[in-house]
Amino acid sequence: MELPHLEPAMLRRCSAASVPQFCNSPTLIVMVGLPARGKTYISKKLTRYLNWIGVPTKVFNVGQYRREAVKIYKNFEFFKPDNKEAMRIRKACAAAALRDVTAYFAKEQGQVAVFDATNTTRERRAVILSFAKEMGYKVFFVESICDDPNIITENIKQVKFGSPDYVDRDIDEAMEDFNQRIECYRLSYMPIDDDKDRNLSYIKIFDVGSRYLVNQVQDHIQSRIVYYLMNIHVTPRSIYLSRHGESELNLLGRIGGDSSLSTGGHNYANAMATFLREQNILDLRVWTSHMKRTIQTAEALGVQYEQWKALNEIDAGVCEELTYEEIQANFPEEFALRDQDKYRYRYPKGESYEDLVHRLEPVIMELERQENVLVICHQAVMRCLLAYFLDKPAEELPYLRCPLHTILKLTPIAYGCTVESFYLNIEAVDTHREKPKNVDITRNPEDALQTVPEHI
Amino acid sequence: MLDPSPRELTQNPLRKIWLPCRNGHIVQRRVCMTNCPTLIVTVGLPARGKTYISKKLTRYLNWIGVSTKEFNVGQYRRECMKIYKSFEFFSPDNEEGLKVRRQCAMAALNDVREYLSVKGGHVAVFDATNTTRERRATIVKFAEQNGFKVFFVESLCDDKDIIAQNIVQVKLGSPDYIHCNTEEAIEDFMNRIKCYESSYQSLDEILDRDLSYIKIMDVGRRYLVNRVLDHIQSRIVYYLMNIHITPRSIYLCRHGESDLNIKGRIGGDSGLSARGKEFARRLRKFIQEQNIKDLKVWTSQMKRAIQTAECLGVPYEQWKTLNEIDAGVCEEMMYEEIQEHYPLEFALRDQDKYRYRYPKGESYEDLVQRLEPVIMELERQENVLVICHQAVMRCLLAYFLDKTAEELPYLKCSLHTVLKLTPVAYEVESVFLGVDAVNTHRDKPEVRKHKCLSIDMKS
Numbered sequence: 034m035e036l037p038h039l040e041p042a043m044l045r046r047c048s049a050a051s052v053p054q055f056c057n058s059p060t061l062i063v064m065v066g067l068p069a070r071g072k073t074y075i076s077k078k079l080t081r082y083l084n085w086i087g088v089p090t091k092v093f094n095v096g097q098y099r100r101e102a103v104k105i106y107k108n109f110e111f112f113k114p115d116n117k118e119a120m121r122i123r124k125a126c127a128a129a130a131l132r133d134v135t136a137y138f139a140k141e142q143g144q145v146a147v148f149d150a151t152n153t154t155r156e157r158r159a160v161i162l163s164f165a166k167e168m169g170y171k172v173f174f175v176e177s178i179c180d181d182p183n184i185i186t187e188n189i190k191q192v193k194f195g196s197p198d199y200v201d202r203d204i205d206e207a208m209e210d211f212n213q214r215i216e217c218y219r220l221s222y223m224p225i226d227d228d229k230d231r232n233l234s235y236i237k238i239f240d241v242g243s244r245y246l247v248n249q250v251q252d253h254i255q256s257r258i259v260y261y262l263m264n265i266h267v268t269p270r271s272i273y274l275s276r277h278g279e280s281e282l283n284l285l286g287r288i289g290g291d292s293s294l295s296t297g298g299h300n301y302a303n304a305m306a307t308f309l310r311e312q313n314i315l316d317l318r319v320w321t322s323h324m325k326r327t328i329q330t331a332e333a334l335g336v337q338y339e340q341w342k343a344l345n346e347i348d349a350g351v352c353e354e355l356t357y358e359e360i361q362a363n364f365p366e367e368f369a370l371r372d373q374d375k376y377r378y379r380y381p382k383g384e385s386y387e388d389l390v391h392r393l394e395p396v397i398m399e400l401e402r403q404e405n406v407l408v409i410c411h412q413a414v415m416r417c418l419l420a421y422f423l424d425k426p427a428e429e430l431p432y433l434r435c436p437l438h439t440i441l442k443l444t445p446i447a448y449g450c451t452v453e454s455f456y457l458n459i460e461a462v463d464t465h466r467e468k469p470k471n472v473d474i475t476r477n478p479e480d481a482l483q484t485v486p487e488h489i
Numbered sequence: 490m491l492d493p494s495p496r497e498l499t500q501n502p503l504r505k506i507w508l509p510c511r512n513g514h515i516v517q518r519r520v521c522m523t524n525c526p527t528l529i530v531t532v533g534l535p536a537r538g539k540t541y542i543s544k545k546l547t548r549y550l551n552w553i554g555v556s557t558k559e560f561n562v563g564q565y566r567r568e569c570m571k572i573y574k575s576f577e578f579f580s581p582d583n584e585e586g587l588k589v590r591r592q593c594a595m596a597a598l599n600d601v602r603e604y605l606s607v608k609g610g611h612v613a614v615f616d617a618t619n620t621t622r623e624r625r626a627t628i629v630k631f632a633e634q635n636g637f638k639v640f641f642v643e644s645l646c647d648d649k650d651i652i653a654q655n656i657v658q659v660k661l662g663s664p665d666y667i668h669c670n671t672e673e674a675i676e677d678f679m680n681r682i683k684c685y686e687s688s689y690q691s692l693d694e695i696l697d698r699d700l701s702y703i704k705i706m707d708v709g710r711r712y713l714v715n716r717v718l719d720h721i722q723s724r725i726v727y728y729l730m731n732i733h734i735t736p737r738s739i740y741l742c743r744h745g746e747s748d749l750n751i752k753g754r755i756g757g758d759s760g761l762s763a764r765g766k767e768f769a770r771r772l773r774k775f776i777q778e779q780n781i782k783d784l785k786v787w788t789s790q791m792k793r794a795i796q797t798a799e800c801l802g803v804p805y806e807q808w809k810t811l812n813e814i815d816a817g818v819c820e821e822m823m824y825e826e827i828q829e830h831y832p833l834e835f836a837l838r839d840q841d842k843y844r845y846r847y848p849k850g851e852s853y854e855d856l857v858q859r860l861e862p863v864i865m866e867l868e869r870q871e872n873v874l875v876i877c878h879q880a881v882m883r884c885l886l887a888y889f890l891d892k893t894a895e896e897l898p899y900l901k902c903s904l905h906t907v908l909k910l911t912p913v914a915y916e917v918e919s920v921f922l923g924v925d926a927v928n929t930h931r932d933k934p935e936v937r938k939h940k941c942l943s944i945d946m947k948s
Contacts, residue, residue, distance in 0.1 A: 231711075244698075247712040247730065253869060260727045263714065291849075325498060328507045332496055340506065342855060353849075382758075382820075388809060392859075402720060 059138040060254055061165050062147045063158070065176035067222060068215050069188040071241070072177055075262070076149040077448050079175075082261055085421045086394055087387070088254065089143050093134055095150035098126035106198040109213035114221055127157070131164055138170070145254065153222040162233075173255050174235035175262065176225050184241060185215075192447050241267055261398070267445075270404040271314070272422070274415050275440040277326035278302045279461040282354065283437065286462070286488025289346060289353040294329045297461055301438045302333030304457040308440065309334060309407070318406045320344065320396075327409045338409075343392050346411035350383025357466065357485040361478050368481055372472040375431035386431050389417050397421055412464055422450050432468060437461035462488055503837050504854075505846040526605035527721055528632050529614045530625065532643035534689060535682050536655040538708070539644055542729070543616040546642075549728055552888045553861055554854070555721065556610045560601055562617035565593035573665040576680040581688060594624070598631055605637060612721065613637075620689045622696070629700070640722050641702035642729065643692050651708060652682075709733055728865070734912075737871035738781070739889070741882050742907040744793035745769045746926040749821065750904065753927070756813060756820040761796045764924055768905045769800035771922040775907065776801060781872045787811065787863075788876045797876050805876075810859050813878035817850025824931065839934055842898035853898050856884050864888055879929055882908075890917065901930055 062079070064072040076092045083090035100106070102122055111119045127150060137143040152158055158174070165172045179185065189211050193199060199207040225235055227246070236259055237246040245263055250256050278298025282290045294302065309317065319336055321327040322344035331338040352360050352367070360368050364381075371378040379385035384392075393414065400406060400418075408418065412435050420430040422443050435441075438461045442453040463486040471480035496509035529546070531539040543559045550557035567573070569589055578586045594617060604610040619625055625641070632639045646652065656678050660666065666674040692702050697715075703726050704713040712730055717723050745765025749757045761769065776784065786803055788794040789811035798805040819827050819834070827835050831848075838845040846852035851859075860881065867873060867885075875885065879902050887897040889910050902908075904926035909918040 227711075243716055244694075245712075245714040247714065249710060250730065253866065256731055256869065259730065260723075263717065263726065264723055323506060325500075325507050328498060328509075332498070332509055342858070391809070399720065402723060 059143065059170050060145045061134065061161070061170045061172050062145060062258070063152055063161055063172060063174045064147065064149050065152045065158070065174055065225060065235075066178065067153065067218050068151065069185050069193065069211070070177040070179050071188060071267075072151070072175075073149055073192070074267075074448060075175060075177065075238075076147045078265060079258065079261065080145075080147055081421070081424045082397075083145055083258075084424070084426070085390065085397075086257075087390070088145055089141075090145040090147065091137055091141075091143055092147045092149055093130045093137075095123075095126050095130050095148075098130050099123060100197055102126055109210050109217060112214050112217040114217060127160075131161070135168060138168075151218055153218055155223050155226075158225075171251060171255075172234065173251075173258065174225060174233060175258075176235060176237045178224060178237060178239050179241060181240060195447065236262060238262065261401075264398055264401045266401070268404060270406075270445075272400060272405075272443045273309075273317075273407040273440055274418055274435075274443065275305065275330075275407070275409055276411055276415055276435060276437055277321075277324070277330045277409060278305075278459075279437050280326040283462050283464060284489055286356045286358075286486070287354050288357075289349040291324050292326060294326055297438075297459055298326065298330070299333070301457060301459045301461070302330040304438075304459055305330065305440065306334045308455065308457060314405050316405055318403055319409065320406060321409045322346070322411065322414070324411070327411070330409050341396060343396050344408070344410045344414055347386070347389050347413035348380065348383040350380035352380055352383065356488070358482060361481045365478075365481065366474050369472055369474040369476060372468055372481075375468070376427040386413060386417065387427075389413055393417050423452065424449075434465055437464065462486065502833070503841055503846070504844050504852065505848065524719075526610065526637050527612045528601065528605070528628070528637045528639050529612060529725070530619055530628055530639060530641045531614070531616050532619045532625070532641055532692060532702075533645065534620065534685050535618065536652050536660065536678070537644040537646050538655065538734075539618070539642075540616055540659070541734075542642060542644065542705075543614045545732060546725065546728065547612075547614055548888070548891045549864075550612055550725075551891075551893075552857065552864075553724075554857070555612055557612040557614065558604050558610055559614040559616050560597045560604075562590075562594050562597050562615075565597050566590060567664060569593055576677050576684060579681050579684040581684060598628070602631075602635055606635060618685055620685050622690045638718060638722075639701065640718075640725065641692060641700060642725075643702060643704045645691065645704060645706045646708060648707060703729060705729060728868070731865055731868045733868070735871060736912070737873075739867060739872075739910045740874040740907055741885055741902075741910065742772070742874070742876055743878055743882055743902060743904055744788075744791070744797045744876055745772075745924075746904050747793040750927050750929060753823045754821050755824075756816040756822075758792050760792050764905075764926055765793065765797070766800070768922060768924045768926070769797045771905075771924055772797065772907070773801045775920065775922060776803075776874065781874075783872060785870055785873045786876065787873060789813065789878065789881070791878070794876045794878070808863060810863060811875070811877045811881055814853065814856050814880035815847065815850040817847035819847050819850065842933065843894040853880060853884065854894075856880055860884050899933055904929065 064076055066072050073094060076094070080090045080092045099122065102125070103111070110116060113119070130148065130150075134146040134148065137146055148161065152161065162172060186208075189208060193211050194204060194207055199210070202210070225233065225237060227248070230248075232249065234249045234251050234255060236248075239245065242263070242265070247259055250259060278294045278301035280298055281292040281295050282288075283298075284295050317336070319331055319334060319338035321331045321338055321340050323340050323342045324345055327344070328338075328340065349355075352364065355363070357368075367381065376386045379388065396408075397418070400408075410418070413431070415435040416430055416433040419425070419433050419435065419441065425433060436456075438457055438459045440455040440457065442455065444451045444453075465486060467484040469480060469483045496511055498507045499510045500507050531543055533539050540561060543561070547557045547559045566589065569592070570578070577583060580586065597615065597617070601613040601615060605613050615628065619628065629639055656675055660678050661671060661674050666677070669677065692700065692704060694713075699716070701716040701718050701722060703715075706712065709730070709732070714726055717726055745761045745768035747759045747765055748762050749755075749759040750765075751762050784803070786798055786801060786805035788798040788805055788807055790807050790809045791812055794811070795807065816822075819831065822830075824835075834848065843853045846855065863875075864885070867875075877885070880898070882902040883897055883900040886892070886900050886902065886908065892900060903921075905924045906919060906921045909920065911918070
């Protein structure tokens with residue numbers, strides 16, 4: 034039997050990502066819980082994580098459908114169990130959302146859909162199960178159970194007051210109304226039953242993660258989801274991302290390598306030490322890669338730091354330590370291919386951004402577990418981490434701006450993250466190369482090198 | 490206090506790790522996952538898989554680089570009592586028996602203390618029934634006094650079939666029952682279990698809400714996880730939730746012989762030689778004859794592995810993480826050329842092959858870290874064939890056969906040979922498919938110390 038001839042180029046850009054695809058049937062994640070239990074927070078965060086690791090995922094928030102159907106929200110009476118008209122609308126909204134789930138799986142190549150609603154009755158959950166069974170989807174329930182009044186009040190403050198439902202209300206009115214809303218659900222709330230529902234796949238999260246019950250995990254993706262959910266927390270904290278100080282190779286416009294800091298780079302490291310002291314951060318952990326320039330930067334801080342090989346810069350393979358001009362001269366086709374699909378492009382004998390994401394996943398997992406952390410890393414690595422926190426898609430990721438000598442402070446708030454950018458006023462070269470207009474492999478060198486930043 | 494002069498960095502020549510040094514002395518920085526040592530405590534009636542879990546978890550933690558040791562109290566009891574008469578020893582009103590058992594538990598805890606506090610171990614697994622709240626309180630107190638974190642692993646199971654199977658599989662072969670016939674042994678063991686049942690206090694959701702634990706119910710159908718404190722506990726929970734006991738086999742082999750193999754060159758991304766293609770054909774035949782249910786096939790993203798898989802005519806998945814160890818500047822060189830151009834590197838590698846990192850490349854230690862997700866997924870799966878590479882296969886094999894870091898880089902993984910691994914005892918069946926290939930195995934040579942190599946390898 035003749036063996037197929039495998040083109041080396043084709044092999045490198047194989048559509049099989051660096052991770053095998055483990056989803057066969059699509060998975061429907063179903064949230065369960067009273068209002069203000071963090072269902073939407075979990076839905077959005079989980080969706081962001083799954084998309085980042087390469088599993089196409091989308092949230093379907095039934096509240097959103099309801100707001101579109103009933104333009105103006107009057108008060109909690111809409112949610113009363115005996116409000117027949119409202120019940121009809123709510124049921125219709127849930128059905129519309131499920132129809133959109135079907136379209137997402139069938140037409141948009143989605144793999145996971147997160148059905149974000151209270152789903153607090155057995156009856157409602159039975160409807161969803163039967164829908165999923167008919168369509169051949171796997172179902173995994175995520176129930177959030179919390180009775181701590183402080184946590185619930187805090188949730189309401191952080192996310193509900195900003196909701197379109199309460200946009201013209203004053204705070205006390207909104208709080209009162211929302212609490213009544215919760216009461217409407219409470220009477221008919223039937224949590225997942227550990228005995229009657231023993232054949233369902235689910236995780237119950239108690240008290241924001243102090244305890245979990247996990248039942249019948251069916252496959253790889255559910256196992257990863259459980260692991261992720263068990264590692265996230267809501268304790269306030271900040272994550273600081275920065276590149277190493279400017280390096281000798283940066284000055285020469287050369288990529289990769291393992292060079293030392295330039296004078297400017299050393300100055301930046303010292304400025305960073307001052308900045309951190311002024312920020313007065315509680316129990317800050319500092320992480321670096323295994324490359325000299327990040328370690329030299331950390332050394333100036335005078336604190337303990339941890340080295341992670343996983344934080345090393347993207348491996349440019351045969352292009353290591355070349356300038357863009359040299360890459361264009363020696364590997365013009367590769368250079369063009371990279372501009373065509375910078376996320377998936379893998380350097381010969383090197384890595385792609387897609388590979389980087391896979392390698393950084395344990396870093397993200399540990400960042401989720403930790404509290405205050407400073408990560409001193411590299412351009413491509415920082416783009417990947419930033420894309421995770423700011424929910425940037427694969428197309429944008431390789432072009433995110435991560436200049437030297439700038440610290441980004443990320444603070445989780447409500448459903449997202451605030452970003453504060455601190456440029457420490459130490460000059461450095463620009464290493465950002467925008468996508469040029471002409472990405473054709475037959476382009477001339479001028480077009481290819483149009484967006485290369487200046488260097489020595 | 491900010492240090493005025495940042496320390497110089499020097500690169501450790503073996504591991505290629507940058508470390509700060511002052512006056513030529515390297516300042517040791519250990520990257521640890523655990524700060525305080527952790528004491529894992531099993532809980533459960535006899536024949537609930539506690540020892541199985543203890544051994545497996547210990548093997549996994551050691552493989553990922555966390556020094557772990559198990560302490561099986563039953564072992565201490567056997568050493569103390571020499572001869573096991575009958576289940577009566579375990580009767581709750583056997584004062585003498587209780588005394589001996591308490592002493593054995595104390596002796597084991599003493600050894601735990603020595604291992605964690607003196608010998609630098611990170612995790613100790615205390616394998617015993619620990620079925621009463623009183624016993625567990627003693628252990629918690631012991632841990633507090635010594636600064637250890639405690640994590641309980643309770644296994645609950647009421648499925649009579651599973652318990653019967655456990656007894657048959659592991660208890661009948663135990664030294665306790667060496668002179669009994671099967672029926673006698675089973676009856677005695679069932680009575681032994683009864684001795685514990687009346688005083689069994691399972692970890693309680695309310696009374697034990699401040700403890701850190703995982704309850705495993707019905708061999709993994711359900712888990713209850715409480716108060717995971719840190720990274721290592723989170724990894725332990727993830728691991729325990731991914732293992733299963735369904736019988737299955739794992740097949741490991743390398744790609745067929747490649748063109749670079751024939752030339753005696755390491756690494757690279759070459760295609761199969763004629764003999765390599767023949768191996769691939771024989772592998773296909775072998776797989777068909779084995780008649781394996783639902784076999785998954787995994788390869789790396791290197792041409793030689795993919796070509797081998799292509800020949801099987803079944804779907805396969807490519808993992809970049811199964812790629813061969815990156816030999817950096819030594820890629821595609823022959824050993825003679827490495828000796829000629831990088832004699833120091835070549836010698837360093839022979840001094841500590843596990844930790845040695847090729848310049849701009851990887852070490853076996855790096856490989857283990859990158860292969861961890863493969864191991865995790867292998868644990869989840871059932872029948873799998875992994876077509877990989879020499880160094881990669883050594884790492885995977887070391888995990889399954891519990892080989893140390895020193896042994897790992899010298900495990901024999903010849904071309905054209907399939908290793909079939911079958912749990913629970915991790916028996917290995919080695920099948921050579923009858924196609925000749927070059928030998929790529931290099932034993933550790935006699936290391937003659939040269940003057941220029943007197944570098945402290947510990948740093």
